[in-house]
Amino acid sequence: MWKLTRPDNQHDKLVRDNLLDLEDHHLVRIEAVREDQRQVWVLTKRGHGEAKKLLEPKGIRVSALREKKYDPVTGKLLGASYDDHAAAVTSTAAELHRAGIGHRLGFQTEVGHRLADGYVQRADLVVRAPQAGVPVMLLEIDRRSEDAHDLVQKLRRYWEWGRLLPKDAAKHTVDLVRSRPGAIEDVDHELRLWRRVYPPTGREGLVPLAFVFADTTEAKVDNTVAVLEEAGRRYWAPRRYDSLYPKAVTARDYRQAVPVVVTTLEQLQEHGAGAEVWRRLGRTGEQTLTAALDNPDGHALYRAQEARAEAEDERRRAAEREARRPVCTRCGRKFTDERWEEITVHRTAVRAGDTSVCGPCRADDVARQEAAAEAARLEAAAPPEPQDGPEPGRGRGWFRRRT
Structure with a gap:
């Protein structure tokens, strides 16, 4: 907590004095001592209850109680096996907070995501930093204690969780999803379970996921990232758009993908979380976090390319028609x-x-x-001309001679 609340303070005397005072009141205890001689403090049962009374009415989630565990033979108090991991998680949150990515009360640890088979995938850290351009991001902190393929399985589970429907989904939506494999892709994200839990990301795709590696070598990180890229391609990689103009449209469809970025805790501590220390799977080079999460070759490019291709096709068809x-x-x-x-x-x-x-x-x-x-018509309608009769004088002369 000292790293998170006072990241720029190189001396923890004030924090230590307060912890000692809390210890006198049986609210905290020392659980373990790290290799660098820093002490890991946790809440006692009494302190946990007091923290819940203080924080939960304000909407701040309190982690689970860390109960004391003793060696069954020696009776010695055992420290938790993941104290170094917990310290790495807190240090990651501190570096994000130091860079303005997330308020100190905007972080959650060990957040469960229940899958259809009942398995719960717990995120080491969840940050909500809408003002920094990261409305939500899940983080997995790995001290190389897990095999690279185990991380691929975590990625798969987050991808599967992002494709679930809520329990009260409309019947016609449920029937659609059950009708054929992949039908969930026809269901808008607003109707899926993850949108009940997290805000819209402001980008295409599912909830972003970050792998932060700590206390390891650069070679091991490179090998792990290579496995994530290859074995996890189905879950993070975009697809081609189904366009009428496939040659003109180079944009990629990220709508069903999990945006995955990677970095190391050492890079965060050396350069800051706001620096170009994040690499997006499928890309080369490192970027800032928001640049790595953005999709410059995504839907916006698709709409522009599709419009240009359609206009060009209309011009071509008009020219061909004009030629005919x-x-x-x-x-x-x-x-x-x-x-x-x-x-x-x-x-x-x-x-x-x-x-x-x-x-x-x-x-x-x-x-x-x-x-x-x-x-x-006029000629046909005209009256006939009169016929020529006998000469008048000649007729009278005949009658004159006969009488």
Whole structure:
């Protein structure tokens, strides 16, 4: 706690004096002494009860009581086997806090994540630092006491936990997930269990996970990271987007992946947690934490590339269509869209006339046809001209001679 609450204080006399005072009141006890002669203090049963009364009403979680354990033969008080690990966890939290990543009351340790088979995967440390661009991140602190493949299994369990539904999930959602393998990927993250526990990360994917290695060599870290990258690829690696333009879209789909970053406690202590000391699995080089967690080749790039590819495809199709546009055999003009449609659609093609001429030429033909038809109609409607009769004088002369 001294490292977390007073990270820049090189002398712990004030903290030691307070601990001694608490010890006099039977609220704390020394559990172990580390190799560097620093003492590991823990709460007694009485102190644990007092801490719960003080902190839990304020929403601050208190860790489980560390009970005394004695050697069955000698009766000597035994220290916990993970005191060095606990110190590494606290030191990691202190370095994050020193860099402005997380409030000192924004850290939780030993947070359980129950899987479908009942197994509980406990995170060594959980930090919530929305103001630093890290709304939530899980941390596993490894002093190389675990095999690299054990860390892969931890990664798998966090990935599986991120795919669970809450117990009160809607029936149609449960039925969808049970219908086929991988159907959970069609369920929005807002409907999954992890969103009941943690806030949105502000990025694609599941809850970020960090592996912090401590008290080990650079070679061992490199070997462990290589195993994580290869054996754990299914859980951290993004996928290709299912796009209509696969050659144009190089973005990656991170929505079902666990963002995994790695660093060492020694780097955090030397350079600070805000420096470029974090490496994202699948990338080369080290970045700041927020840069490592961001996905510059993710969904934002996908939307931009998809839009550009779609626009380019529309331009290409428009150019190809324009190249196919008919040209009037009479005047040489290109057909309008209306005339082109008129000669190609079956219901209008039967009345389109000469399909090799454009709209204006077709209008001229129609005008001539209508003019000819009108002339014929007028001619047919005109009264007949009178027939030629006999000459008048000649007829009268005949009658005159007969009388």
